[in-house]
Amino acid sequence: MTSITRRMALVTTAVFAGVLATGALAEGLPPLKQKATYKAGFAQTEMNNPWRLAQTASMKDEAAKLGWQLVYTDAAGSAAKQVADVNSMIAQGVDVIFLSPREEKPLIPAVMAAKKAGIPVFLIDRNVDQSLAKPGVDYVSFIGSDFVLEGKMAGEWLVKATNGKANILEIEGSTGSSPANDRKTGFDGVIKEHPDMKILASQTGNFNRDEGRKTAEALLQAHPEANVIYAHNDEMAIGAISAIEAAGKKPGKDILIVSIDGEKDGLQAIIDGKMGATVECNPRFGPAAFKAAMDYAKGEKIPPIMTNKDNFYDVSNAAASIANSY
Numbered sequence: 043m044t045s046i047t048r049r050m051a052l053v054t055t056a057v058f059a060g061v062l063a064t065g066a067l068a069e070g071l072p073p074l075k076q077k078a079t080y081k082a083g084f085a086q087t088e089m090n091n092p093w094r095l096a097q098t099a100s101m102k103d104e105a106a107k108l109g110w111q112l113v114y115t116d117a118a119g120s121a122a123k124q125v126a127d128v129n130s131m132i133a134q135g136v137d138v139i140f141l142s143p144r145e146e147k148p149l150i151p152a153v154m155a156a157k158k159a160g161i162p163v164f165l166i167d168r169n170v171d172q173s174l175a176k177p178g179v180d181y182v183s184f185i186g187s188d189f190v191l192e193g194k195m196a197g198e199w200l201v202k203a204t205n206g207k208a209n210i211l212e213i214e215g216s217t218g219s220s221p222a223n224d225r226k227t228g229f230d231g232v233i234k235e236h237p238d239m240k241i242l243a244s245q246t247g248n249f250n251r252d253e254g255r256k257t258a259e260a261l262l263q264a265h266p267e268a269n270v271i272y273a274h275n276d277e278m279a280i281g282a283i284s285a286i287e288a289a290g291k292k293p294g295k296d297i298l299i300v301s302i303d304g305e306k307d308g309l310q311a312i313i314d315g316k317m318g319a320t321v322e323c324n325p326r327f328g329p330a331a332f333k334a335a336m337d338y339a340k341g342e343k344i345p346p347i348m349t350n351k352d353n354f355y356d357v358s359n360a361a362a363s364i365a366n367s368y
């Protein structure tokens with residue numbers, strides 16, 4: 043374990059004690075009756091990367107384990123379709139809805155419609171704009187990673203790895219999504235503190251490999267002085283590696299890469315020396331999400347924000363962690 047990994051581990055241990063309770067009781071929310079089994083909805087945002095496949099598998103496995111009926115929808119990357127998917131779940135009379143909102147603002151009407159229909163909602167993985175819909179008031183709880191902290195951890199690793207000197211290209215996640223907004227906030231905040239670190243350009247790669255590759259290709263051409271890529275997820279980082287190689291440069295040497303997720307291909311890229319580090323964002327929500335719903339039905343206090351325990355991967359632990367990745 044490097045010193046930076048050790049420090050990150052300390053930070054994460056301090057912040058994540060499995061789940062971080064941050065306050066008040068649910069108030070004015072639809073109740074959930076205690077029953078032997080439930081009909082639950084899970085509204086997924088898209089299914090175009092390993093992270094999403096792992097998340098969906100975890101939700102389906104947990105539903106099957108508990109004997110719950112799961113109404114599953116895939117919005118295929120469209121916020122409008124995801125709103126329609128939630129409305130369809132309401133019409134089908136589900137007892138509870140698990141929602142991974144694609145973007146922060148467009149999914150607010152879906153959250154409010156479920157509340158009005160008397161169906162409790164748990165936001166998992168991504169959040170909505172909390173000035174428009176509040177956890178513990180409009181939806182029961184947000185369960186997920188601290189995306190600002192993820193961006194901050196990536197930035198702090200980079201400061202150490204470059205001795206505070208870098209020309210950075212930032213490849214952002216899907217525009218308007220909470221991980222893209224928060225990972226940018228966390229990372230850019232660290233970089234601002236270091237006068238010799240510059241973000242030359244910041245552009246979306248929509249959280250997918252091919253768009254990440256295309257964005258990296260265009261940015262590398264426009265900024266030949268770049269020597270770092272910060273990607274908001276591993277899929278875009280892997281796409282960037284292809285773009286760097288196609289440009290005749292060496293990923294990990296000419297251009298350092300730091301990213302977020304901890305998927306198998308990301309850890310393999312660290313082992314191969316093509317990527318420097320990745321901050322884990324755990325996609326396995328099934329056990330925590332279903333437990334929260336059952337606890338809610340029992341009348342237990344549900345924290346409005348429950349933060350996942352995540353790790354940090356670099357050359358010191360990528361090989362040992364890859365078998366458990368996805």
Ligand code: AHR
Pocket residue numbers: 091093094167168221249274275276277302303323
């Ligand atoms: O919301 C979490 C992000 O969404 C993951 O980092 C990304 O890979 C996924 O599509």
